Amino acid sequence: MSDELEQLSDLASRALAAETRRPDVSDELAVRLMARVTSTVATGAAATAAKSGAAAKVATSAKAAQLGLTAKAAPWIGLAFLAGGGTGAAVHAALTVPAPRVVESSAASPSASVDRPVPPVVSAPPVESAVATRSSVDAPANVAPLRTAAAVTASSTAYEPDVSLAAERALVERARTALGRGDLEGALEAADVHAARYPKGRLQEEREAIAIQALAKLHRTADAERRAQAFRKAHANSVFLPTIDLVVP
16 A cells, blocks of 8 residues: 555656646636546446456455545545646556456356166076976977877777778688689688688678589589578578579579
8 A cells, every 4th residue: 555655646746746837727627527537436446346246245345445545545636637638547547456357167067968778687587487498499399299008099999890801801802703713612712711710700791602602513512502591591681692592592
C-alpha cells in the first residue's frame, strides 16, 4: 500500500505541477468530472465481478479495496483529469487493481460405459444324461431285437407243416412218376416209405390210391382188395374212389 501511495504521490505531484501551468477549472466542471470517474471505476469493478462468478468473495474484496483507494484518492484523481488526458490515463492505470483470474475447471464427465453382451453360460449336461446319450449313439441302428424262445418255437411250429407237406409231396410224386413209367415196384416202394413216415399225412389218400393200382397191376389181388376195402371205409367221400373202383371192383 505504501508503494502505491508513493507512486500516487509522484503522479499527483506531476499533475499538480502541470496544473499550475493550466488555467483554473470551475467548481461545476470538477464535480462532473469526479462523478464520471467514480461511475467508470464502479462499472469496471462490477464487470470484473460478473466474469468471476465462481470467485465472488474474492471479487467483492477487490471491489471494496478499489473503492477504498478511490475514495482516498478522489481529490488527486480529479486533479489528474484536470491536468490532461495523458496524465489522467496514467493515474487511472495506477489505481486500477487487476482482478484475480479464476480458471473454472470442470471435472471431466466419465465416459459412458459401453455395455458388452455377456456370453450365455452353458451348463454341462448331467453325467447320467451324457452316458445315456453315448449309449444310444454307440448302439448300431440295424440291430434287430432278440427273439424270445417262445417266438422261435411258434415260428418253428408254423413252418413245420409246410416242410412236412413238401417232404410228403416229394415221396408221392416219386411214386406217381414210377407208376406212370411202368415201374410198379418203384411206385409201391415210394408209397410204402411215405406210409411209414407219414401214416396220417395230408397226402395219404393219394398215396393209397397209387399203392392199390401198383398192387393190382402186379397181380397181387388179395393185397389190392384189402387196402381198397380199408380205403373205402376211411375215406368214403374221397375224390380217388372212382380210380380205386376201376382197378378193384
